[in-house]
Amino acid sequence: MIYDPAQANPLFGNPLKTRDDLSRAIIDLFKPILPYFSEGGARVRLSATGALFDRAAADLEGFARPLWGIVPLVAGGGTFPFWDLYRRGLANGTDPSHPEYWGDVADRNQRLVELAAIGFALAMVPEHIWEPLAPKDKGTIAAYLVNAREREFVDNNWKFFRVLVDLGLERVGVDFDRSKTTAYLDELEAFDIGDGWYRDGPVRRVDHYIPFAMHFYGLIYSALAKGDEARKTRFRERARTFSRDIRHWFGPDGAALAFGRSQTYRFAAGGFWGALAFSEVEALPWSEIKGYYMRHIRWWSDKPIADRDGVLSIGYGYPNLLMSESYNSAGSPYWALKFFLPLALPADHPFWTAEEAPAPEFPQPVPLKGPGMVAMHTPGNVVILSSGQQHDKMRGANEKYSKFVYSTRYAFNIEADDRHFAAASFDGMLGLSDDDVHFRMRETLDEALIAGDRLYSRWCPWSDVVVETWLLPANPWHIRVHRITTPRGLKTAEGGFAIERADFNVDRAEQSEGRAIWHGQSDISAIIDLSPNVRRAGFAMSPIANTNLIHAKTLLPQLRGDIPAGTTVLATAAMALPVGDDATRSLHASLICPDIGELEQLFLRRGSPVSAFKLEL
Template identity: 30%
Template sequence: MSTAFTPEAPAAAAPPASQRAWTRDDWTGYADRLLAGAMAWASPGKGRITPPGAEGGYGHDIDGLEGFARTFLLAGFRIAGERGQGVDELISFFSEGIRTGVDPDAADRWVRLEEHPQAKVEAASLALILDLTRPWIWDALDELTQHRVIGYFAPAVGDDTYPRTNWLWFRLVVQTFLRSVGGPWSPDDVAADLALHDSFVRADGWLSDGEERSYDHYVGWALHIYPVLWSRMRGAGELAGDRLAGDVAALDRFLQDAVHLIGGDGSPLLQGRSLIYRFAAAAPFWVGALAEVPSVSLGALRHAAEKVVSHFAERGVPDERGLLTMGWLGEWRQLAQAYSGPASPYWASKGLLGVLLPADHPVWAAEAEPLPVERGDFVRTITAPGWVVTGTKSDGIVRIANHGTDHAKPDALVGDSPLYARIAYSSATSPLLDDAAWHEPLEQSVALVESATTGKDATAGTETATHRAAMELLATTTDGDAGVAASTWLAHTLVPNAKQQRHGSGLDGEATVVARLTVVSVVRGAEEVRLARVTDLAEGVDENDWMLRWGGWPVTSRQDAQITSALRGLTDGTTARTVTRTDASPLGASTAVPVLDAPVETGTWAAAHLTLAGADHTPSLTTGVELTHELAAITWSDGAHSTVDLTNYRLS
C-alpha cells in the first residue's frame, strides 16, 4: 500500500528569485534596513533595544540587552567594513548605548553577568565588536565608561558556571578583550576553554556542540566562526599561538560539506535548534572568505551566503516594519526556544558578516560559482553527524538521511527531539514541532506502536510510539550514485518528567525498552528504500501487541514551494494512511504526513519506499526490493540496481 500527495498551490506566490548577484551595496543596504528597524525600538538612553513581541522566557530586561548586543554585532560589521567612514550615526548611537548600559544608575542599564547567565552570552558580542571597532568607539569613550565596561566584563574571569558547549567562546572572547585593555583575565581560563573546544573536534572539520551528538547550524555559526574572529582580536595573538592554521584547515574542510547542505532555493537545512536565527547559517561562508580558506573559492563562498540570505529577503524577511520576528519566514513562536525573546532572532546578524569585508576585498569581484545542487545531482557522506546527503538539481531539494545525530549522549534513553533525532531532514520540509511531536515521533520515523492504538488520531496523543535517541551509528557510505546510512537503537517508550528544560533536546523521563530496532537508509536522488528489522524483544513483550509504523516526509502547503511526498510499502502487510496536523510547522498552517502500519515480524527485514521531490514529480511504482536474511537487492525507478549486504547490520 502507498500514500502520495501534492498540496494544492496557494493563491499567492512568493517574489521571483533575483536574476543577478547581490552587489556589496545590496548587502549593506539590507544590513542598514535591519539596523533601522531594530534601532527604532531603543530605550531613551539607547542601552536596550526591545522590538515588539512576546516577552522572552528570561524577562524584559534580558530582552533589551539581547536587542542591543545582537544589533551591535551588525553595526560593528558595518562600521569596520567602512573603516569608520560615513557611519557616524551608528557610531554615535551605539556609543551612547554603551555609556548607558554600564551606568549603574541608568533605568535602561544592562543586566550584569552576575545577575543572569544570559548576560554572559551577550557580553561576548559586546566585547567582540568593541575590539573590532576600537578606533571609532572604544578609544573615544571617556575614562569612566571604559572603567565601567571593564567592571561589567570582569565577572567572567574565574567563572566556572559557563555551560560546556559553544558558551566557552563567550568567556574566551570577553577575557581576550579584557586582556587587551589592561583588565583582569585568567590564563587558566583561556587554556581550559581552548582545551574544551578541542575536545569537540570530530572527523572532517566538524565539531559537536558539547559532549552530546549535537550537530546543527551551531557548528558553523558558533564553533567555526569564533576561532577565526577571536584570532583577529588585539589581545589574542599570544594566546592563539599557532592554532589558527589548524582552525582554518578545519573550517575549510567543514565548508566543503556545508555548501552541500543548502537547497537550490537558498533554504538552509531545517534541522537543529535556534532556527529563528535564520540566515545566520550564512556566517561560516563569510568567515571562510575572511580566513581565505584554500579549497572553496571566494565566488562559491559569496554565492552560498547570498543564496541563504536572499532566500529570506525574497520571502518577506524582515517584515514590513523592518523587524526579524520569532519564526522562519513569518512569525511562528513555536520555533523558538523557551528562553527566546523578541530580539533573539538578531543573531542572524552573523549571516551578514560579509559587510565587514571592505569594498576593495577580492570577494566582491570574484565570479560567483553555483551550489553543488545547482550544478547537478549528488550523493555525499558526512561522517561525524552520521549523514548521507542527496541533492537533486531538478527541484533543488537537499535531503539528509540521519543516523548519528540526536542531541543526546550515547547511553541516554530520552525522548527524541524533533529537531535532531528524526531519520531524515531536508531543505524543503520542516519536522513537526507541535507539542505532540515531542512526545510521539511521527514524521521521518520508524517506531513500534501498540496495536490497540494504531490508526487512531495522533493529534490526540493516543498513539504511544517508541523513540530512537541513543542510537548507534553503523554506517555512512556511498556506492556509485546511491548512499547507505544505518543505525540501531533500543526502541523505548517514555513517560516524560513533569518539569522539562525546553532548549532543543528531547524530553527527559522514565524510559521502557520494547525491542531493538535497526534501520538502513538506501538513498538515491529523490528516492529512498528504508529497511527495518525488529529484534531482541524485551521480557514480557509480545510482538502481536505491537505494530511497526513508518512515517514519511511531512508536507506543508507553502507560498514559495510545492513538493510531492510519497510512502509505499515494499513488503507484505502494510496499510497506508495520512495524519494531518495543524499549526505544527513554521512553513504553513497544515501539514500532512504519510504513514504505513505493518505487523511486527521479529528478526525479519521489512522495507518501504520514500520519495521527496518537486510538485511535478510522479512517485515511482516500480522501485522495489528483493530481501533475504543476507541481502537487499534494490531496483530503482530508472532500472538501476543497488545491493546492500544486510549482514553488516545484524547485531543479534
Template identity: 30%
Template sequence: MAGALDVPEDRKLSEYTGWTRDHWLAQADHMLDALKPFGSPTFARYELPGRPSRSGFDSDALEGFARTFLLAAWRIAADTGRGPVAEDLIARYSSGLAAGADAAHPEAWPRIPQGRPGQPMVEAASIALGLHVTRAWLWDKLDPRTQGLVADWLGEFVGNPTWPNNWMLFQTVTEEFLASIGARYEESEILRGLDATEDWYVGDGWYTDGAGRNFDYYIGWAMHLYPLLWTQMAEGGARNDRALAAREVYRDRLRLFLERYFDFFGADGAPVHQGRSLTYRFAAAAPIWIGEMFDCSPYDAGLSRRAASGILKHFAEHGAPDARGLLNMGWHDPFLPMVQDYSGPASPYWASKGFVGLLLPADHRVWTSPESPLPVETGDFESSIAPVGWLLSGTEDDGVVRLLNHGSDKARHHTPPFDEHTDVFYSPLAFSTVTAPDTAPEAWARRIGNHVALIAPDGRVTSRGAIEPLGVADGWGGSRHVPGFEPEPGAGLERVEGAEIETQTFVKGGAEIHVHRVTAPAGWTVREGGYPVAGPEQPMRGENEKLPGAFAMNDLGVMSRIENLGGWTAAGVADELGANALGAFSATPYLTAEHPGGTAFYRSKVMVYRLPEEDGE
C-alpha cells in the same frame, strides 16, 4: 519590500542570485534602521515586540542591544568607520554602551550573574566582538568613564562558570577583549573554552556542541566562528604564539567542514531545516564567510558568495525581515512552536553573524569573483559525513536537498542509565530544504513525520531515543535505536523492553529506500511517516490501498510520497493545523502494519521533491 531588494541586481557578476555587496549593505542598513523605534532613549535597550524569553524582559532588552550591535559593528567596519551610516551607528551604540553598562542608569543592563551561568554571558560575547572589530572608531573614542563602566560590566564574567558547551567560547572571546584593553581577566578561563573544543572535535571538521551527539548549525556559527575570531583578537598579545598555532588547526578543520557544508543548501537558498535555534536563519552563512576571511575555503570565492547570498536572499524573499524590517520569531513567518523558550523577541538577531562577510573589503575576491553554482545546481549528488552519521542527497532538476539522520540525537546519555531526551529538531530520520518537522507539542507527541514508531495496544507512541550509528557512506546510512515512551516533555524515555529498530537507508537520485528491522511485541503497530509538507492551504492528498502508499502535496508543488516495498499493509495521510513553520496546514503520508512479534522487516520507498512549475500549478 524595502532594503536590499531596492538595489539593482547584477546578473553578470552574480548569475545565480543577482546579489552583490551593495545588497548586503542595504539589507544591513534596512534592518538597523528598523530598530530605531524600539530603542530606549539612550539606545541601551531594544524592546522588540513578541513573546518574552525565559530570562525575562530586562535580559531580552539587553539581547536587543548586543545582537544588533554585532550587525552594527560589521556595518561600521564595512565603511571603515566613515560615512553617515557608520557615524550614526557609532553615536547610537556609544550612547547605549554608556547607559547600559552604568548600574545607576535607569536603562542599565542586567548584570552578569555570579557563580552560575546566565544569559548576559551570551550577550557579553557579542558586545566584546563588536568592540573588537570597531575598536578604532568606537572603543578608542569612548570617554574613560564609559570605558571603565563597560570593562567592569564585561569583567563580571571573570571567575564564573558557564554551561559546558559553546557558552565556554563566550568567555574566551569576552576575556580576550578584556586582556586587550588592559582589564582584569583569567588566562585559564580564556583557554579552557578552547581546550574543551578539542574534546568535542569528532573529525572531518565537525564538533559536537558539548558532550553527546549534538550536531547542528551551531557547529558553523559557534564552534568555527569564535575560535578563529579569537586568533585575531589574541594576535600580538600574551597568547600570540598559541593563537598562531591554533589558527592553522582551526583553518584546516574549517576547510574540512566546508567540503560538505555547501551540500546543505537548496537551489532556492534554503538551508536544510534541522537543529535548534533555526530562528537565527542566515547565521548559517557565517562559516562560509569565515572560510574566506581566513583563506581556508576548499572552493572558489564565487561559490562562497553564491551560497551566502542565496541564504540571505531566500529569507528576504520569504518575509524575514518582515514588512517592518524586523526579524520575527520563526523561519519565514512568525511561528513560536519552532522557537526554544530561551529565545526572546531579539534572539533572531544572532542572524547578524551571517553578515560577518562585511568585514571583507569591497575589492576582496569574494565580492569580485563571478558566482559559481551550488553542488545541487551542478548535478544530482549523494554525500556523507561519517563522524556525524549524516547522509545528504541533492537533485538538480528541483534543487532540493535532503538529510538522512543516522547520528544526531541530542540525547543526554548513550549508556545506562538512559536519561534520554528526544527532540523534534534532532530525533527524526530525515530533514530537507523544502519541509520542516511538525513542531507543535501535540503534533510532536504523535511522532509521525520522518519517524519509525511503535504504537502500543493502549495507543502510546514510541520515540526515537539515543541513536547508535552503524555507519554512512555516499548513498547509504544505517543506525539503530531502542524505542521508548516519553511520558511528559523533557522526561527520560521509558524504554520498551526487548524492542529495537534498526534502519538502513539507500539513496539515489532523491529516491530513498528504507529497510527497517523491527523487534517488538506481537500485536503492536509499526508506523513509518514520510516528509511533512505544509502551506497556507490544505495540501492535496491521496492514498493507494493496493500498494499500499500515500502522498501529500502543497500549493508550491512540493510532493511527499511513501510506498510499500514489503511488510506494510495500510497507508494514510495525517493532517495537522498550526504545527509547521512552513504553513498553517501540513500533511504527512504514512504506512502501517500490525507487528507479528519477534523480528520482522519493513521496506519502503520515501521521496520528497518539487514538481516542475507547470505540473505544480
C-alpha cells in the same frame, strides 16, 4: 489593503547581489527595532514573549545581537548613524546605579552570551564604541566585562564568548588574566572529532552550531588574535576541511538544511561562508564560497520572517513559537546578523570581486561521517539521511535531531500534540503507539553506524521494544528498513516529506493499500510500502497547521498499519520532487525491499561508529 507578509521582510525587494546590497540590508534590518530602544539605550524589548532567563538579560540580547551586523558594516567603511545610542546604552547597561542596568553576571548566565558581541565590537571598531566614552564610563564598562569573563561558561560553544570578550578587552588596553583564555581555547579544541567537525560540548550531536558557532568564532579568533599561530592554523585548516562537508547542507536554491535546534537564527547558517572570507581561508574557490553565501541570503528575502513592522519574528519560514526553544527571546533572531561578517573586508577583496559560481553537481550519494549522514542531491533539493543524533533536554528534540531524513526544500514538522496519534504527521519518521493515543518515535540511540553510503541505528521507544533501522539512498527515493521486536501489538504510522498545501483544496491525493501520493501545486510527495510480510494502508493527510518550519500549511503521505507481538520487518520508500518530468518518471521507479541479511553482513564488515555518537555519556 491586504497584508502581504513577505513585504514586511526588511530584505524584500533587495536584489542581494552586491556588497552594497548587503550593506543596505543591515540598515534595513536594524531600523525596525530602533523605536524599541529604551530611553537610556541599554534595553531593547521587542515583544511580550518570554525566555527562560530574566527580562533584563533578554533586553540585553535585543541590544547586543544587532552588533554582529553593524560592526562589520562600519569596519568595512560603511556608515551607521546611531553609535551615540549604543555608547549610551553600553555605559548605562553596565552601571549598577542606573535604572537600565543589565544585572549582575553569574556563572552560566545568558548575559555571558550577549557580551561576546560587545567584545567583538571593541575589538573591531573601538573608535566608534569605546574611544568617545568618558573615562568614568570606560571604567564601569571594563569592570563589568572583566567580572563577566571570570565567570564559568557553559561547556560548549559558550567558551568562545570569554575569548571574544578578551579580544575586545585586549584591543582597548584593559588588563586581565590571559591564562583563562588559553584554558578555554584548549577545551574548545578538545571538542574536535575529526574531518573538520566538532561536537558542541560533551554531547552526542552536531548541528548548525558547528558552522555558525564553533567554526565562526574560531575563524574570528584566527583573524584577530595576536600570536598563537599554531592554534590559528589549526582553526583555519579544520574550517578548510569542514567546508567540503557542510556544502552538502545547502540546497541549489540557497536554502540551508533545517536540522537541529536554534533554527530561528535563520541566515546565521550561512555565516560560515562569510567567516572563511573574513579569515582569508579559500577553502573552495572564492567564486563557489560566494555562491553558497549569496544564494543563502537571497533565499530568505521573500519569506514572511518578520512581523508587520519589520521586526524579525521567532520562527523559521514564518512566525512560529511552536518550533522555538526555551532560550529564545524576542531578540534571539538577530543572531542572524552574524551572516554579514565579510562586510568588514574591503570591496576589492577577492571574495567580493569574484563572480558567483553555482554549486558543483554531485550525482552520487555523499557520506558525511562526522554527523552520520548521507547527502543526496536531487532537483531543487538536498536530501540528508541521518543515522540519528540526540538531544533529550528540549522541546521537539526528536523532530530536530532524530528523524530518518531531512531536506533543504521541505524542512521538517514539529508535532503539536503528543496525545493524538491519529493527527501526528511523523514526516521522515516512524511513529509507534500501544494505546492509539500516546506515541513514541526515535529519540535516544543505543548504536549508530555508517557503512559507505548506508546508515544503521538501534533504538528503544520503550524499554521492552527494540527497533533497528537501516537507511539506503536510491536517488531521488530513499529506502528505510525497520526490524521491530515487541512483546505486544503496536500501531504504526510512517511519513514521507511534507509539501506546501494550497488553498481551496485544489491539491490532488492518491491513497490505496501500500501507497500514498500528494500532487501539490509545486511539489509531489510519495511514500510506498515495501514490507515483505505486512501490508500498510496509504493515507494522504493534512498535518496540523503551523507545524512545518517553512510552510504554515502542508500535505503529507503516510503509511499506517498494525504489527503483532514478535519481530516484524517494515520497509518504506519515500521521495518528494518539484512538479515536472523528474517527479513523473520517479513515480514509476521499480523499488524492492532490501535483504536484511545482506545489510547485516555489510555493517559487520564495514560499519563504523558515527563520530558524533562515540562519546560515552
